Amino acid sequence: LKTVLPGAEDFSEESFYEEIREKDETGRERIAGAKKLEGSVAQARRLCSRDPKRNFPVVTGKQGGRVVGYATVGTAQGYSSTLRVLVGFSPDLAEVVAIRVLYQQETPGLGANCTEVKTDKTIWGYLFGSSDEANADAAPPRPWFQVQFDGVQTGRLKNEIKAIKGLDAITGATITSDAVRKAAHSASLRVSAALGREIPEPGKGGRKKR
Numbered sequence: 001l002k003t004v005l006p007g008a009e010d011f012s013e014e015s016f017y018e019e020i021r022e023k024d025e026t027g028r029e030r031i032a033g034a035k036k037l038e039g040s041v042a043q044a045r046r047l048c049s050r051d052p053k054r055n056f057p058v059v060t061g062k063q064g065g066r067v068v069g070y071a072t073v074g075t076a077q078g079y080s081s082t083l084r085v086l087v088g089f090s091p092d093l094a095e096v097v098a099i100r101v102l103y104q105q106e107t108p109g110l111g112a113n114c115t116e117v118k119t120d121k122t123i124w125g126y127l128f129g130s131s132d133e134a135n136a137d138a139a140p141p142r143p144w145f146q147v148q149f150d151g152v153q154t155g156r157l158k159n160e161i162k163a164i165k166g167l168d169a170i171t172g173a174t175i176t177s178d179a180v181r182k183a184a185h186s187a188s189l190r191v192s193a194a195l196g197r198e199i200p201e202p203g204k205g206g207r208k209k210r
Contacts, residue, residue: 001059003142004088004098007068008061016044016057017194031186034193048073052084058194067091070195073102074187078179081105083114085183089154089191094200096157098142099149099184104176111176117141145170145177149184155202157185 001011020033037044037055048055052075059071071088083104088097106112119141148167161167161174161181169177192199 001061001071001086001088003100004071004086005059005061005069006098006139008063010062011059011071013060013062014041014057015194016041016048016055017190018047018055019190020193031189031193034190036194053082056190058191061088069097070191072187072191072194074183074185074190076179076182076186078104078106079111079173079175080107083176083179083183085180085187087149087184087187089188092200093154093188093192093195093197095154096149096152096184096188099146099180101143101146101180106173106176111170111173113170113173114145114176114180115143116145118144145180149180153202154188154199157181157188 001008005011016037017034018037019031020035021029022032024030037047044055045057048057052073056073060067061069061071069088069090070093071086074085074087076083076085081104083106084102086100086102088099089095090097101115104112104114106114152164152166156164161169161178164181167181188199
């Protein structure tokens with residue numbers, strides 16, 4: 001959770017929900033709301049684990065009693081697997097804080113690169129560990145593809161990845177790339193439904209200005 005809500009110190013508030021779906025005028029299903037799961041936390045977690053396409057958790061991240069964001073999991077069908085993506089959102093749901101791909105079984109060397117971490121460490125660095133001590137306290141590097149989602153306006157996740165400024169698809173893996181975007185969009189709809197709040201309309205550009 002710290003990966004997607006790095007500013008939070010406390011993640012104690014955890015609730016579990018079941019999607020309420022309905023068909024729109026075109027016959028496609030959409031998330032229309034969310035029903036809180038009854039029973040114990042252990043029971044709810046089992047339901048979420050067994051059926052992540054329907055059931056999901058929502059975690060509130062706080063720092064000093066102040067809400068710094070919300071996190072939940074979204075799912076989407078990729079090229080060869082159903083991806084599960086953990087997404088952190090700002091307190092107003094206006095932007096993505098960060099994402100983390102929790103599960104994927106995409107094509108090695110192509111779609112599986114959605115979890116690839118690039119490094120500039122040389123063979124000499126591996127052999128002699130020249131920079132290990134200096135970087136011992138640094139946060140571990142994150143996959144380059146996932147880092148692109150930091151600060152993306154939540155309302156833009158409904159668009160195809162090629163239409164979102166600042167997001168580049170993985171070469172040769174457009175389906176997987178857009179599946180990550182779809183899963184993040186699914187997460188945004190879930191947290192919106194669970195909290196009973198609308199996602200703010202995005203402004204100009206692909207990212208929120210800082």
